[in-house]
Amino acid sequence: AQSVTQLDSQVPVFEEAPVELRCNYSSSVSVYLFWYVQYPNQGLQLLLKYLSGSTLVESINGFEAEFNKSQTSFHLRKPSVHISDTAEYFCAVSLYTGFQKLVFGTGTRLLVSP
Amino acid sequence: DAGVTQSPTHLIKTRGQHVTLRCSPISGHKSVSWYQQVLGQGPQFIFQYYEKEERGRGNFPDRFSARQFPNYSSELNVNALLLGDSALYLCASSSTGSNQPQHFGDGTRLSIL
Numbered sequence: 001a002q003s004v005t006q007l008d009s010q011v012p013v014f015e016e017a018p019v020e021l022r023c024n025y026s027s028s029v030s031v032y033l034f035w036y037v038q039y040p041n042q043g044l045q046l047l048l049k050y051l052s053g054s055t056l057v058e059s060i061n062g063f064e065a066e067f068n069k070s071q072t073s074f075h076l077r078k079p080s081v082h083i084s085d086t087a088e089y090f091c092a093v094s095l096y097t098g099f100q101k102l103v104f105g106t107g108t109r110l111l112v113s114p
Numbered sequence: 115d116a117g118v119t120q121s122p123t124h125l126i127k128t129r130g131q132h133v134t135l136r137c138s139p140i141s142g143h144k145s146v147s148w149y150q151q152v153l154g155q156g157p158q159f160i161f162q163y164y165e166k167e168e169r170g171r172g173n174f175p176d177r178f179s180a181r182q183f184p185n186y187s188s189e190l191n192v193n194a195l196l197l198g199d200s201a202l203y204l205c206a207s208s209s210t211g212s213n214q215p216q217h218f219g220d221g222t223r224l225s226i227l
Contacts, residue, residue: 100145102149
């Protein structure tokens with residue numbers, strides 16, 4: 001069975017500092033990997049995705065994630081965070097067995113302080 | 115283009131009642147999925163519908179049911195509501211293809227008293 005582990009429930013960081021949000025997954029088959037962001041009282045927004053090809057994927061707002069098959073990880077990084085990055089971040093894996101189902105981690109709350 | 119829209123945004127019910135939640139997918143998307151997000155947890159998969167047919171179901175009791183209409187919109191129904199059904203219910207749509215990402219609406223916040 002697939003599972004996703006986000007070890008850090010909360011990550012406090014100062015503005016303009018770098019940050020890494022960790023995600024590890026378990027799966028016996030190839031997977032697609034996603035990061036979603038959730039702002040208060042909103043739904044999930046797709047941040048970035050790994051489907052195939054280059055193991056480093058980037059978003060338009062400065063986040064990047066690297067797929068590491070040997071370590072079954074898909075950590076999210078940003079070299080310099082802003083106050084507006086404060087949100088809940090969810091890592092998810094997708095397995096297609098006739099239908100697509102996303103399995104989410106428990107989320108990491110990123111708290112950016114001035 | 116409009117994103118995934120869900121209605122209502124908030125709903126308050128009492129135990130034993132039933133509820134219907136609605137979702138309109140992104141134009142051109144034929145697949146709709148429903149997720150339940152309990153406070154402090156990640157979303158849990160409930161259903162996926164494609165071309166009006168149920169394609170997958172998560173580990174939820176039969177009190178949960180859904181359907182998809184010819185215009186690809188969808189309804190989630192929950193009967194005999196329990197306190198534990200209090201959650202944010204999220205709808206997601208995607209285009210055809212196993213690697214297509216799911217796009218989420220803002221959800222319906224359901225509170226059971």
